[in-house]
Amino acid sequence: MMMFTKPHPAQxxxxxxxxxxxxxxxxxxxxxxxxxxxxxDVSLSVGRGEALGVVGESGCGKSQTMLAALGLLPRGxxxxxxxxxxxxxxLVDLSPREMRAVRGSGIALISQDALTSLNPAMTIGTxxxxxxxxxxxxxRSAARTRCIELLxxxxxxxxxxxxxxxxxxxxxxxxxxxxxxxxxxxxxKVLIADEPTTALDVTTQSQILRLIDSxxxxxxxxxxxxxxxxxxxxxxxxxxAVLYAGRVVETxxxxxxxxxxxxxxxxxxxDTISQLEDEVSExxxxxxxxxxxxxxxxQGCPFNPRCDYVRDVCRAELPALADSVExxxxxxxxxxxxxxxxxxxxxxxxxx
Amino acid sequence: MSAPAIQLKDVSVRFPIRKGIxxxxxxxxxxxxxxxxxxxxxxxxxxxxxSGSGKSTTGRALIxxxxxxxxxxxxxxxxxxALRQAHGALPRMSxxxxxxxxxxxxxxxxIGETLKEVLEVHELAKGHDADQRVGRLLDDVGLRRDLAxxxxxxxxxxxxxxVAIARALAIEPKFIVLDEVVSxxxxxxxxxxxxxxxxxxQDRGLTYLFITHDLSIVRHVSHSIVxxxxxxxxxxxxxxxxxxxPLHPYTSALLSAVPVPNPRIERMxxxxxxxxxxxxxxxxxxxxxxxxxxxxxxxxxxTSRPQxxxxxxxxPDHLAACHHMQEPHVREALSRAAQGxxx
Ligand SMILES: Nc1ncnc2c1ncn2[C@@H]1O[C@H](COP(=O)(O)OP(=O)(O)OP(=O)(O)O)[C@@H](O)[C@H]1O
Ligand SMILES: Nc1ncnc2c1ncn2[C@@H]1O[C@H](COP(=O)(O)OP(=O)(O)OP(=O)(O)O)[C@@H](O)[C@H]1O
Ligand code: SF4
Ligand code: SF4
Ligand SMILES: [Mg+2]
Ligand SMILES: [Mg+2]
Numbered sequence: 001m002m003m004f005t006k007p008h009p010a011q012x013x014x015x016x017x018x019x020x021x022x023x024x025x026x027x028x029x030x031x032x033x034x035x036x037x038x039x040x041d042v043s044l045s046v047g048r049g050e051a052l053g054v055v056g057e058s059g060c061g062k063s064q065t066m067l068a069a070l071g072l073l074p075r076g077x078x079x080x081x082x083x084x085x086x087x088x089x090x091l092v093d094l095s096p097r098e099m100r101a102v103r104g105s106g107i108a109l110i111s112q113d114a115l116t117s118l119n120p121a122m123t124i125g126t127x128x129x130x131x132x133x134x135x136x137x138x139x140r141s142a143a144r145t146r147c148i149e150l151l152x153x154x155x156x157x158x159x160x161x162x163x164x165x166x167x168x169x170x171x172x173x174x175x176x177x178x179x180x181x182x183x184x185x186x187x188x189k190v191l192i193a194d195e196p197t198t199a200l201d202v203t204t205q206s207q208i209l210r211l212i213d214s215x216x217x218x219x220x221x222x223x224x225x226x227x228x229x230x231x232x233x234x235x236x237x238x239x240x241a242v243l244y245a246g247r248v249v250e251t252x253x254x255x256x257x258x259x260x261x262x263x264x265x266x267x268x269x270x271d272t273i274s275q276l277e278d279e280v281s282e283x284x285x286x287x288x289x290x291x292x293x294x295x296x297x298x299q300g301c302p303f304n305p306r307c308d309y310v311r312d313v314c315r316a317e318l319p320a321l322a323d324s325v326e327x328x329x330x331x332x333x334x335x336x337x338x339x340x341x342x343x344x345x346x347x348x349x350x351x352x
Numbered sequence: 353m354s355a356p357a358i359q360l361k362d363v364s365v366r367f368p369i370r371k372g373i374x375x376x377x378x379x380x381x382x383x384x385x386x387x388x389x390x391x392x393x394x395x396x397x398x399x400x401x402x403s404g405s406g407k408s409t410t411g412r413a414l415i416x417x418x419x420x421x422x423x424x425x426x427x428x429x430x431x432x433x434a435l436r437q438a439h440g441a442l443p444r445m446s447x448x449x450x451x452x453x454x455x456x457x458x459x460x461x462x463i464g465e466t467l468k469e470v471l472e473v474h475e476l477a478k479g480h481d482a483d484q485r486v487g488r489l490l491d492d493v494g495l496r497r498d499l500a501x502x503x504x505x506x507x508x509x510x511x512x513x514x515v516a517i518a519r520a521l522a523i524e525p526k527f528i529v530l531d532e533v534v535s536x537x538x539x540x541x542x543x544x545x546x547x548x549x550x551x552x553x554q555d556r557g558l559t560y561l562f563i564t565h566d567l568s569i570v571r572h573v574s575h576s577i578v579x580x581x582x583x584x585x586x587x588x589x590x591x592x593x594x595x596x597x598p599l600h601p602y603t604s605a606l607l608s609a610v611p612v613p614n615p616r617i618e619r620m621x622x623x624x625x626x627x628x629x630x631x632x633x634x635x636x637x638x639x640x641x642x643x644x645x646x647x648x649x650x651x652x653x654x655t656s657r658p659q660x661x662x663x664x665x666x667x668p669d670h671l672a673a674c675h676h677m678q679e680p681h682v683r684e685a686l687s688r689a690a691q692g693x694x695x
Contacts, residue, residue, distance in 0.1 A: 057538040058509070172403070201402040201565060203626050206609035228538060231611030235618040254615045272543045273613045276568040283550065284572070286543025290508055306540075 018045040018085070019222045020107065020190040025082035027061070027068045027246075037080070038064050038294045040246045043321075044224070046190065051216060051223040053237030053254065055230060057291045061246040062226045063112055066192050070109055071099040086190070104135050108188035112195045112226075114179045118167040124151075124178050125163030132185060150181040154211060173204035177211065184215060191216065194226045209236055230273060234258060242266050245292045245302035248321055252330040262332040262339055264307050301335065309338045355429060356390035357559040358414065358527060363387045363423035365409050369634055381633045383409040385583040386423070391527075393428075394553065396560040398574030398591070400567060400606070404633065406583040407563045411529040414561060415446040428526065444474065447520035449513075451532035456516060457504040463490075463515050464500030470522045489518040494548055510541035517548070527559045534569060546573060567610045571595055576669075579603045582631040582641030585660060589670030597690055599663055599672035601682065602626070602642045608689040624689045640675070647685075648676050 027039035039061040046052040054062050067073050069084045071091065084091040086106050091099065103109070111117070119127055128150070129143040138146065144163070151159035154177040167175055176196060183191060193212060197205035213236050216223045225236055233240050233254065241251040242263065250263040261267045268287045275284050289306045292298050298305060304314040313335050323331040325340055364385050371378035384406045391397045399407050412418040414425055416432050425432040427446060450456050458466060467486045471477045477485045487497045493514040504512055513533060520528055530549065534542040546569065552558055564570050570577065577594045579587040579602065587600040598604045601624065608623040626645040637643065640653045652675050660671040663678060676682045 057540065202567065202609040203402065203605055206611070206623070207625075209611075229611065230539075231613040231618070234613050234615045235611050258613065258615050269539055270613065272539055273568070275543075276572045284543040284547050286547065287540035288544075290510065290541070291538070 017047045019048050019087055020224075021045040021083075021085040022065065022069050023083040023085065025065060025068060025084065026080035027064050027073065028078060028080045029076050036294050037297070038077075038246050039068065041081070041321075042243070042246070042248055043082075044241055044248070044251075046222040046224055048189075048222055049216065049220045050239070051213070051225060051237045053233030053240040054224060054226045054243060055228060055233055055240060056243035057228060059291060059294075060243040062243055063194055064246075065243075066109065066194060066224070066226065067111075070103055070107060070192070071096065072103075072109070100135070104131065104188075105186040106188060107190040107192065108183040108186070110179055110183050110191070110193045110196050112198075115172065115175055115199055118175060118179070120167055122166070123163065124165050124167065124170070128163075128178070128182050128185065131182075136186060146185065147181075150185055151178065153184075153215070154178070154181045155207075156181070171204075172200050173208065176200060176204075176208050180208075180212065180215070184219065184221070187219065188221060190222045190224065192224045192226070195228070196225075197232065198227070198229075205232075212236070230258075230269065245298070246294060247302065247333060249303070249333040250331070256330060260339065262330060262337060263303075263334050264309050264336075264338060265303050267339060268308075301333075309334075309336045311336060357393035357395075357428055358391040358561070359424075359426040360390075360410075360414065361388050361424045361426075363410070363413055363425060364421040365406075365413050365418045366421045379634050382583050382636050383633060384413060384418075385636070387580070387583075387585055388423075389578050389585065389588055391559055391561060392575070393526075393559055394557040395575040396553065396562050396573050398570035398577045399561060399563045399580065400565065400570055400577065401580035401586075402565065402606075405580040406633075407580055408531055410580070411448065411531050411561055411563050415448055415527075415529055417448070444523050445526045446529070447523065447525040447527070448529040448531060449516050449520050449533050451535050457512065457519075459504055461503075462500060463502055463504070463507070466515070467500070467519055467522055470519055474523050476523065485522070489522055492521060492552070493518045494544070508541075510537055510545060513537065513541075513545055514548070517545075517552075521552070525558075527561075529561045529563065531563045532565070533562075535564060535566060542569065549573065567607065579606070582636065583633055584641050585673065586642065587670075587672040588660070589672075590667060593667050593670045597666075598686060599666075599670065599677045600642075600674050601646050601648055601677075601686065603672070604686045604689050605645075621691075622688050624685065640673070648679075648682050650676070 022042055022044045025039055025042045026037065028035050028037045030036055042065050044052065056062055068079050079092060086102060091102060094102065125147055128147045132138045132143040132146060133140060147163055148159045151162055156162050156174060156177050170178065196212065197208050200208060209232060212223065225233065227233060237254045239251060240254050240257045241248050244265050250266050257266065258270065261270055272284060272286050287306050292302050300316050301314040301319055304310045319333045319335045321331050321333040323329065365383045367381040367383055368377040369379040369381060370376065387410055389397065399410065401407055409418050413420060416436055464486050467489055468482045471482045471485055486500055490497050490500060495511060495514050534545050537545065550573065553560060562570060562573055571591065574591050576589060577591050578585055579600065581602050587594065587598065587603045594603065598607060605624045605626045612618045631637065631641050631644065639655050640658050643649045643653045658673040658675045660673045662668045662671050
């Protein structure tokens with residue numbers, strides 16, 4: 001079915017509700033002819049106490065979006081467009097020094113490689129206390145008390161003695177708890193957790209996710225949870241944004257997204273996962289081909305080489321992120337929007 | 353039933369712990385402790401368990417890459433130790449594929465050279481003949497033949513994993529240990545590799561040991577499941593009954609920890625929690641390995657090691673090692689968790 005109605009622009013949460021917003025963000029590496037655009041027109045927003053899940057395949061730009069938003073892009077990377085708003089204040093033009101202050105108390109990041117980036121030669125206590133003393137202006141003893149309080153809060157037993165432990169003396173799950181404690185130490189308004197459980201065992205993963213979720217509720221933080229695992233967002237996120245090739249291709253309330261995905265990519269991902277529950281003999285029907293390489297961008301819709309619903313227009317024009325049907329609550333970046341009818345009939349009913 | 357393709361009997365593997373500048377042996381890691389299971393020919397056994405539970409070591413022991421401190425491994429009716437003594441090398445019928453194919457592929461050799469080298473070393477083909485075989489191997493794993501010219505760094509993760517599988521297939525093994533082969537890949541690529549492995553199994557009657565921490569993949573590919581914890585088997589049996597009605601508290605905890613990609617179910621379902629920390633493999637406790645984390649542990653769990661046994665009235669091939677698995681309060685808690693996990 002082809003849609004001829006003029007799409008409404010995608011509606012995000014009104015700025016007054018959003019604590020943290022990324023608007024039309026672009027990130028590129030290199031200059032001129034060698035320039036590679038890794039994030040394109042990404043808009044995300046998260047309200048007070050809300051949890052936003054950001055999902056997508058490896059290389060789709062999840063981490064780069066967040067690093068850019070926090071002024072942490074590595075050398076060679078630059079913001080090419082857009083705004084990053086924390087309670088309405090644009091962070092893009094802040095000086096490195098102002099940005100450091102924001103990172104302490106406004107937004108905290110648990111980065112994807114945090115588990116391996118702990119300093120092996122420093123005790124947990126020293127690593128936790130240092131920023132409190134340097135940037136927070138705390139006394140040594142006040143910092144120590146605060147550290148114990150935080151380790152207690154994240155469920156590390158025997159907190160006082162754990163301060164003297166070196167990272168290698170803690171299990172992966174305990175290290176992740178310590179990192180979470182460090183991230184929330186200055187009461188951030190927004191916590192960004194980039195794949196916080198990927199390196200952990202499933203049993204530990206589930207404990208850490210529940211810890212993050214309960215801290216969010218207790219401390220009233222907004223949470224952005226980045227993951228490639230749709231099961232992880234199912235349990236925690238209120239809303240989900242799906243990224244593909246550096247762009248948001250769909251956002252919706254979590255239940256709506258799982259019950260009635262609209263983008264062919266989201267639909268195919270969910271189908272692959274549910275097929276895993278089938279009998280051994282049955283073949284999976286995975287998405288064919290590879291995700292695109294930002295060095296060789298696809299003309300038109302970036303999903304078109306892998307899409308079952310592709311038409312000529314998909315190869316010529318990039319679709320806009322828009323929603324003409326659900327009043328802007330479920331924007332999707334697709335010319336064809338093949339499941340839209342389904343989506344309306346199912347939205348009130350079925351689970352999957 | 354015909355004899356199994358692979359048979360492990362009471363297999364143990366220990367590693368020395370060295371301390372100080374003199375690297376004196378200060379103790380031993382009991383990485384694998386009296387592990388027994390079979391793999392039927394043409395079937396897949398899924399080996400699951402948490403990090404450090406001894407999965408990879410078991411897989412390596414199976415193909416003669418880890419020294420046995422005890423027990424025996426039989427590969428297609430032949431004792432592995434005897435085979436090694438006779439041939440002085442790894443028997444060609446078994447192969448292993450690892451999680452990180454990048455680390456195991458030579459960065460300075462093209463894909464074609466890597467595959468050709470394997471064929472030549474094993475004297476399976478050489479020269480022009482070998483080139484042709486390389487082409488066919490790439491076809492078999494769904495790669496374009498022109499990729500033979502490329503170096504590993506110029507391939508995607510999924511493509512590298514296909515090359516690693518092609519390299520294992522080159523010597524025409526009957527049995528392959530697949531150690532976390534899809535763990536690092538995206539869902540779409542995972543699905544492609546899983547299909548490939550299943551097609552190869554069907555076409556060639558291959559036998560697999562599929563090691564992973566991803567329970568949804570293992571559920572899809574395995575005929576039976578072995579669950580390890582602290583170097584020992586906690587539970588083993590047919591896939592269906594393990595997933596629908598686990599007998600062991602650890603298996604139950606594992607299954608209920610897997611996130612279900614359905615928000616309504618995921619938020620509501622009951623869970624079995626595990627407490628505290630994994631066991632220390634260098635100082636194994638007497639009794640049950642899971643005792644420190646188990647909600648149902650009692651005195652007997654601290655003193656006596658539970659043996660694998662089946663449960664009255666259930667599939668006799670489904671075994672678990674738990675003193676209390678028959679007891680009503682344990683059964684009830686586990687079945688409540690199982691209902692949440694499968695629906
Ligand atoms: N320092 C860099 N220089 C050039 N390109 C980079 C750099 N860092 C990342 N990229 C590219 O930017 C794109 C987005 O990467 P990003 O790390 O955001 O992906 P991701 O979605 O977080 O993936 P993953 O799930 O693997 O963490 C990728 O194509 C990556 O190769
Ligand atoms: N070569 C070795 N020398 C010493 N100890 C080892 C060696 N290989 C493994 N171990 C130890 O044996 C135990 C089992 O390790 P193994 O790698 O088999 O676990 P695994 O289940 O594969 O874990 P993972 O999921 O993390 O891969 C661990 O305690 C590990 O530290
Ligand atoms: S725009 Fe076209 S190619 Fe892209 S997802 Fe929609 S139908 Fe598929
Ligand atoms: S034997 Fe005891 S400690 Fe071990 S799993 Fe059973 S109840 Fe728990
Ligand atoms: Mg990332
Ligand atoms: Mg391993």
